Amino acid sequence: MDNDKITVVVTGFGPFGGHTVNASWVAVQELQKLGLGPDVELYVHEVPVEYQTVNSLVPSLWEQYRPQLMVHVGVSGLATTVTLEKCGHNYGYERLDTSSFCPDSQCCVEGGPECIHSVIDMDSICKRVTASGVGVSLSVSKDAGRYLCDYTYYTSLNLSRGHAAFIHVPPLGKPYSAEELGRALRAILLEMLEVLSQSQGNKHCDHRH
Template identity: 60%
Template sequence: MLPIVFVTGFGPFGDHEVNASWVSVQEMAKLGLGEDVDLRVEELPVEYKAVKQTVPTIWKKYKPKLMVHVGVSGLARNITLEQVAHNSGYERLDVLCKCPDSKCCVDDGDDTLVSLLDMEDICTRVNQTETEGTPVVASYDAGRYLCDFSYYTSLHCGSRNAAFIHVPPLDKPFSAQVLGSALREIILTMLKFLKEKKEEGTAGLSLQNHC
């Protein structure tokens, strides 16, 4: 069986009637990740309850080698790789005008979770390749909304073997096609990074379920 890479984008919310994250993921899916990867993609609604149900289900059902979540940030001008996810502080209402009762992702969970992927390293590698003028930067604050919430949930369920990528709104300044191509390069670089770390024996990549 081919290793599965699962990539999600988000549906509409607020001013983002067309969410650049899902459009970018669809463009990336058209390009694919090569014959050695079973690529799966899914659109997530901007709803805490749906994310809390869907993300653990994906981990349990598919046991992906890597899960990558993509979200849009109206503040972003570059593609941004998030290193850290936060457990608490979720007070902003979702599209159903709801938020978690506890304002947390996982009750009694760690305050933060850090991806196994070194995002600074990934950025350096990607920026040395041809990405059509789309610089990639690292961040340590995913924003305490559905992006951060989905990331923490995924890191918790997938033994920190997950990633989150923020993209700017469409055409501000990058087209969907350019974003899709950049996503492909980033994810392929992440897979190479994980392969190297596994060969070195320095990354615990067993997919233990914590959900």
């Protein structure tokens, strides 16, 4: 199928614990309203906070859409900035999900590497978006928390050879509104797509300018 449009899939999580309204899914729905421009097909999905659902849903999203980029968004009660996660981790999943389930192995992919990094340079994205004056504070992290966020990220990175990203957002109103988070996600994703297109353009070029 020849399609000139870029395909992007963005997920947010459903309710869990004290997060009866999950800021990540609200922010993703705001992003959907804004869109990523005429050249990008954007698909969004809500992900239940369940290990076994992630095991089936994330591979099916990659298979169904074959996106150039998949971005997962999660909420962190500790976050006060929009946080770009550099990598996903394979081990240490001890917390029960919303179905009171936890993997027996406490790992994501048995025999997989301990850590998989995104091909996207999150430090660069952070600097570029901050410089663009999006009005939201950004930071970069190497620890997505060893819960469903980290688990989903690792699963996606493993399936896509690193062509995935994870963004943590703070709870709504602490300090940002849904609209501000949606605008921030849009700015971040557009920079990620720009960086990916440049890296693909440089594939056949030995000289880095």
